[in-house]
Amino acid sequence: MSIEDAAKRARQATDRILGSLATASHGVVVDSPPGAGKSTLVVRAAAELADQGERVMIVGQTNEQVDDLIDRLAADHPDTPIGRLSAAAYLPSERVAAHQNVAARSSVAELADHPVVVATAAKWAVLKDVDRTWPWAIVDEAYQMRSDALLRVARLFDKALFVGDPGQLDPFSTVETERWLGLNWDPMSSAVAVLLTNNSHIPVHSLPVSWRLPASAAPVVSAAFYPFTGFAAATEDSDRRLGWNTRPFGQNSFDLALETAARTGWALFELGHRHTLPTDAEAIAACAGLAARLRQRGAVTISERSPEPLPVTDDRIAIGVTRTVQAAAVRRALRELGVTDVVVDTANRLQGREFDVTIMLHPLSGRRDATAFHLEAGRLCVLASRHRHACIVVARAGIPELLDAHPSAEPVHLGVPVKFPDGWEAHQAFMAHLARHRVCAA
């Protein structure tokens, strides 16, 4: 697909969604695959509703997400007054404070004349001085929101546009209980799941093209994690290139992995088979080493954004892991290599973010068993869909065999819809693809 075609398809989809708002009785749900222009949609929807004279409340999930959104919104619509509702202790971040049309306040009354008001779900939930409701709400990252959080804010709006990525991690709880399984309002399931169970007439749209994922990644991610809705890359292979400013002096396995990733968009950096602790020293060293080598080699990218090669700066590289202790270990290893600005985080915290090159420590690397936690499709999907150019997977050998030895054995509960994609199947599909990009650690 050429970029022009992709833009046309995306625009048509957005037009259709915005058109459906006018006739919606209660709301609209929009499924957005990774990098499909979710923020663009939210910004356009907010602006159009505001232009029609409606007051719009926007519900984000974290302060970080809210600030990102305000930055986009304020830049695209400098004449629309935007309210940033926050806790009294909140200091506007630089990207929010930079906009003249944004006012940060801690009470709704002070933002009464702002057509668009943005806050986190937690802030909306504790508002006291609300005397009227909003005709429209836009709920961003709605699949990350737990249904009990929606319960706390739903009184504030009449109709809502829910936008989110169904393939990412489900919200979680620190307590384990099966008490509410199968209930239409299970507080532990996502806001969208509960909304749709109770309101089956609400239309569900999806965005058709990913602007982030390259042509090498979109079909893989789409087939493994979005088996029924599917999406395509907006760009073609020739639009994106990852290259190097230097040639390696000699060549080690890191270089081989980097070359493979640059050529094909994927690399599986495979360490010898072994059962390890979560903080597998060799795997941690490989993650940090690959990132350090990537910097040394002077990675540059060419893309539709710029025909001139752009250097891959540290903040455009991410290392994704499963557990916090792994993230801490990788950060420590990077510091020892003198690297400080590469982003290292768990899948939960990388949701919604975008990088040029990602390195991921496979959730099943070195494990003796495959539990539901490690098999969760959303976690793998987040890690495998953050990159614009290439993704390097670090793993110990033996994951396909581990999967074969641990078929999903989760109990099936009455009234709980079967979840797709199945984590086990998604892992198998992903490993089958990676097998063609394997580089063995020396």
Place this chain on the structure above:
Amino acid sequence: MTLLTAFARVEAAAAGRARLIRTVRHVHLGRRPLVVIPLQLAGEACAPLAVLLGDDPDKPRLLTVYEPRDRARRFEFAADLAEVILGHLDGYLPVDDASDDDAGDAGQDTGFSHDRAPAPEPLPDAPQLLVPNPNAAAFLRLLGRSTRLRRTDGEYAVRPTVPLLGRWLTHYAERAEVPGSVLLLPMTTALAEHWATGQSDLEDANLAALLGWIDPAEGLTGQQAARLAEDPVRCPPAGPVTDPTFDNEVLEGRMQAIRDASQSSDAPALARAQAAMDAALHGQLAPTWELMWRAHALLAALPEAAHAERRWKDDRRSFTAQAAWLREGGAPQPRRDSAVAAAKRLARLEREQQRLAVERAHDDPLVMAEYRLTGEAFAGTVVDADLTRVDTEGKKAKLRPWLIVRTTDAVIVEPGAVLTCPDYPSQAAKVIHVTTASDNGDNDNHDDHEDRDNDNDPVGTLVTLELSGGMGRALAAPPGTTPGLADVVTYTTLRDDFQPAPQFPSREETPWTHGGPPIEYVPTDDDAQEPWS
């Protein structure tokens, strides 16, 4: 499983004996607990077969259902069980003070005491139920569910104590979902929390095998004792599921004898057959009865953790509130939670979970060690302190002492993180810097050969902390309110920061996203019907 537990398990396997992995007992044990060991009939959901119960190790009481497939017999059994259990509970209830009627709406969210109305002072003690394993607790929950909505008049009437027992069992089962509650305590869970064995979690669910590891018979290793415990003849299963061979070879024959005797109306034969079945079931239950009291004694020998009493007080409060609710004729617990009730309950469960994690770590250095291994806590020595430091940047000068703690633990906290010290729980400590301690100055008077061993090893990490809170209002901290120079301290990211209970809409205001307001719950006869009953 944490790293420390994994290590303890390896040690246990090597030594042939379970390792104690806690320094204190994190569960409160009741003064006079009621041990309840239920058995169910195979092949039917919730068909009670027998129960051995009592609060005196020497006087177990056996109740048997001679024909569990007969629904009427089941409810007769429930009435017998109610007599014993309700009789036990009565011993804890206030004698009779009908004027005390500040019960609020506790019944709407069972398992918790209500906290909107001024909480009544909890009763000084509450009856604790001890069951062998989580499945036994689940069985009591099902029994509660199948009895609490029964009618006491009309067709299929049951005795009035049956629904009352059901409501108490439901209360105990729901309370058991609350993290840290011990009102209904499965013994294997309590033991496995305090001891690591050389076997898997699944095998630990067998009370006899678990006790074999913790307290093997003279001359046996844990492995040998656990292996013997797997022989169903020597150690009948602790229930509620019975051994299939026992079912086939003993139970079926004795039940048939009872059926034959009652069909021929032969009273002496029936009495004999019933006695034979009682004896067989007693034989299945008695070994577990012994194990339960042995396990109780082992746990009782550990000193109780400091915060166990706080959690027990919550248990007592919930018992008190439920008693008041029943006294006032409150409705039985509904079949399902409404949207609002479910969300509220989840919020409280999560709150209790967090509190429990913090309390356990603060009470027990071995629990704290698990957090130290993952980097969520570190222990070290205060090597420098500026206890009179005052922050004058704000409008008002504030006392903000600085400490520098030197630790050899792996530290993963980043500057800006807020930590607490178990010894100063109301004091927040903000991380200012984290630096690797250098050898400079510290090792000056060490001999060269001492340094050789750790030539390249960092000597540790220096963490600079800024303290706030818990020091009074003056600009000088009273002695004892902060750590001092050379003190050994532990700081952790685990915090029990007070959060007001989240607000949810009222039931009547349930929004359209969650199906709108639910219809008012009125218990009906249909509620007592189960698809499987």
